[in-house]
Amino acid sequence: MSDYRIEVDRGRCTGIGICESMRDDRFEVDDDGTLVIHDDVVDEDERAEIESIVLSCPASALKLATVVG
Amino acid sequence: MTRLVVVGASLAGLRAVESSRRAGFDGEIVLLGAERHLPYDRPPLSKRYLVGEAEADTWRTEDEIRGELGVDLRLGVAATGLRPADHVVETTDGDVRYDRLIIATGASPRTLPSLPDLDGIVTLRTLDDADDLRRRIVPGSHVTVLGAGFIGSEIASSAEKIGAYATVVEAAPVPLVRAVGDEVGAALARLHPRNGTRLLLGTHIAEYRGERGRVTEVVLSTGEVLTTDVVVVGIGAAPATTWLEGSGIALHDRDGGIVCDETLLTSVPDVWAAGDAVHWPNAAYGRTMRLENWTNASDQGLRAGANAADPEHAAPYATVPYFWSDWYGHRIQFVGVASDEVEFVSGGPDGDRFVALFTDGDRVVAAATLNEPRKIMKLRRLIAERGDRAAALALVNPELVTKE
Ligand SMILES: Cc1cc2nc3c(=O)[nH]c(=O)nc-3n(C[C@H](O)[C@H](O)[C@H](O)COP(=O)(O)OP(=O)(O)OC[C@H]3O[C@@H](n4cnc5c(N)ncnc54)[C@H](O)[C@@H]3O)c2cc1C
Ligand code: SF4
Numbered sequence: 001m002s003d004y005r006i007e008v009d010r011g012r013c014t015g016i017g018i019c020e021s022m023r024d025d026r027f028e029v030d031d032d033g034t035l036v037i038h039d040d041v042v043d044e045d046e047r048a049e050i051e052s053i054v055l056s057c058p059a060s061a062l063k064l065a066t067v068v069g
Numbered sequence: 070m071t072r073l074v075v076v077g078a079s080l081a082g083l084r085a086v087e088s089s090r091r092a093g094f095d096g097e098i099v100l101l102g103a104e105r106h107l108p109y110d111r112p113p114l115s116k117r118y119l120v121g122e123a124e125a126d127t128w129r130t131e132d133e134i135r136g137e138l139g140v141d142l143r144l145g146v147a148a149t150g151l152r153p154a155d156h157v158v159e160t161t162d163g164d165v166r167y168d169r170l171i172i173a174t175g176a177s178p179r180t181l182p183s184l185p186d187l188d189g190i191v192t193l194r195t196l197d198d199a200d201d202l203r204r205r206i207v208p209g210s211h212v213t214v215l216g217a218g219f220i221g222s223e224i225a226s227s228a229e230k231i232g233a234y235a236t237v238v239e240a241a242p243v244p245l246v247r248a249v250g251d252e253v254g255a256a257l258a259r260l261h262p263r264n265g266t267r268l269l270l271g272t273h274i275a276e277y278r279g280e281r282g283r284v285t286e287v288v289l290s291t292g293e294v295l296t297t298d299v300v301v302v303g304i305g306a307a308p309a310t311t312w313l314e315g316s317g318i319a320l321h322d323r324d325g326g327i328v329c330d331e332t333l334l335t336s337v338p339d340v341w342a343a344g345d346a347v348h349w350p351n352a353a354y355g356r357t358m359r360l361e362n363w364t365n366a367s368d369q370g371l372r373a374g375a376n377a378a379d380p381e382h383a384a385p386y387a388t389v390p391y392f393w394s395d396w397y398g399h400r401i402q403f404v405g406v407a408s409d410e411v412e413f414v415s416g417g418p419d420g421d422r423f424v425a426l427f428t429d430g431d432r433v434v435a436a437a438t439l440n441e442p443r444k445i446m447k448l449r450r451l452i453a454e455r456g457d458r459a460a461a462l463a464l465v466n467p468e469l470v471t472k473e
Contacts, residue, residue: 015400016393018364020446033400033442052371055087058112058363060128 004042004064006050008035013061022053041067071096073377074158074165076148077173077309078102080111080363081344083128084370085171085377090138094378098140099165101158103147103174106196107131112363114199115223116395120230121203125196148174151316153337169339169377172313172327173370176306176345176361185277189284190300193220205299208232213287213297215274217244217258219394219401221303225266226396236267236295238274238287250407253425253437256418257401264397274300306361308346321348326359331385333373339380343373352387353453354406354434362392389453391445400442404449405435415441415465424448424465426458433461 006026015033019026028036042050042064054062073089075082078100086098102108110126117123134140143162150159151170158165178192193202202224206212212228214221217239228235245254261268269289276288277300287295308326310318319328319336327342329335329349335342344366348359369386376383394401399421408427416423416439424444427435433456436448447464462469 015442017402017442017446018391021391021449024446024450029442029446031441031443055084056367058110058367060126 003044003067004047004050005067006037006040006042006054007063007065008037009061009063012059013057014059016058018056018058019053019062022056023049026050027053035061071168072099072166073097073169073171074099074101074167075171075173076101076158077175077344078104078108078142078144079173079175079344079366080108081173081175081366081370081373082171083108083134084367085173085341085343085374086134086138086140088371088374089378090374092375092378094374096168098138099167100134100140100142101146101148101160101165102142102144104195104197105145107134107144109196111194114196115193115220116227118199119203119206119224119227148312151313151318151340153317153340156339167339169380170341171373171377172318172335172340172342172346173344173366173373174309174312174346175366177309178302179305179307180302181304184302185279187277187279187284188282189279189298190277190302192302193224194306202299202301206231206233210234210298211296212236213238213274213295213300214303215300216303216305217241217261217268217270218303218305219245219248219392221301222257222261222396223394224301224303225261226264229265229397236269236297237261238269238272238289240271240273242271244270248407249403249437250409250411250427252411252413252418253407256413256423256425256439257396259419260396260399306345308359310346321359324359331387332376332383333369333386334376334383341373341377343369349386352385353389358390358406360388360390362390364388364391389449391449399440402438402442402445403435404445405433405452407435407437414462415444426461426465428458431457433458436461 013035015029017029107127146162148158178194210233212233212235214225214237217237225235225237243254273290274287275290278286310325326348331350333341345361350357372386391404408429410428413425422440425437438445
């Protein structure tokens, strides 16, 4: 079984917030435009949904990395 | 084998391809694009790319598109006509047969018939346009932007950052009224003079003067003469659908946009459409609209791709519109569809930070923010859930809730 981890490239993220509009329990843009990820671990069940959020980021700032566990 | 053809290799077209594959479509996919470039992101063209801070952003390499997505990618090929009875798209490279078709040709800049044929009068839509503009806007150059819309305003802001002198000339007394209403349009307009750009409202360009075929001056309706090295015409965009005229696809009377149903199906069987070119009934607002923003083109592309992959389970597309724009380091964000009832509920029209709510009776239908990135998506959700003014106020000003 492997889990996945959401990674954000801070150099690319511009705080546009599309990710937050799709899952506001996981992603939240802060007052100064910084993205906060609440709980970055993703299991198999959520993988497809988080992948579609990764694809939806206009800045291509998100990545879903595999964590061998 | 079933063949899906997608016309327009940009945001909506690429998303449609990705999503049809994800929905299990295992037939052939042909992606046609008029530009020679791989699909790339447009918003940076007036922002970071224009000032030279970023390189062109292509989402996927050619190998990924051809290999992983299994796409027959044909760049530099434009569709010139459609014969639905034969299931054929006519192109500059011959006829292409389809079983299912997605049209994602977007929009092209509007121009004016009265514009003279002078070098230096340009528009900005494509990467090639941006490369051209990058060569023209240099430190010390004089830039005239015709139209104070979002893209024109971003160009002025980028020109300022480069060290050029920008003047924005707008015919309307207040800019951006159709998108954000009078009050917010006026508040945003003030960002220009506060950041060193001259903004002239209620003004138009009466005459263009050139030397040796190149624009050098513009004469304004006020009689003032401006020295200029480049005039950027930023008066909006119109659906790129002239190639569909007479094909049988229903086009909108006013702007030639493609008329779709709620599942993004056009008036012709087996043909869907997505992106800036589309009018469709948006159930979130109970009315038909056409949007020109990134999020909509991406989401419509995803929906059209899934629907074309599995037409029997086609689902409707509805959205609370969202767009952003960056001027002088300030982030403008807008969610919803503007109404006439608007109030600033945090900050004010003269500051560098505000939240404005648009209501229809008690219901919140839209929100505009300046430099309030934490609030906007929460407001989008509230609007999608048909939240009322009191709930929005509590969200925007949580510290006031207990005091009231
Ligand atoms: C400079 C600029 C800045 C922007 N900034 C923002 C922003 O900050 N926020 C935001 O939300 N939105 C922004 N947008 C809008 C956003 O980029 C568009 O909404 C989005 O690109 C629309 O995607 P689309 O795929 O529908 O159309 P397009 O991106 O226009 O793509 C259509 C493609 O189809 C091709 N094509 C056209 N006709 C044919 C044909 N006959 N045959 C084959 N191919 C054809 C075109 O060459 C083009 O590549 C900006 C747009 C521009 C131009
Ligand atoms: S959508 Fe992308 S750019 Fe926007 S906040 Fe999320 S990660 Fe950052």
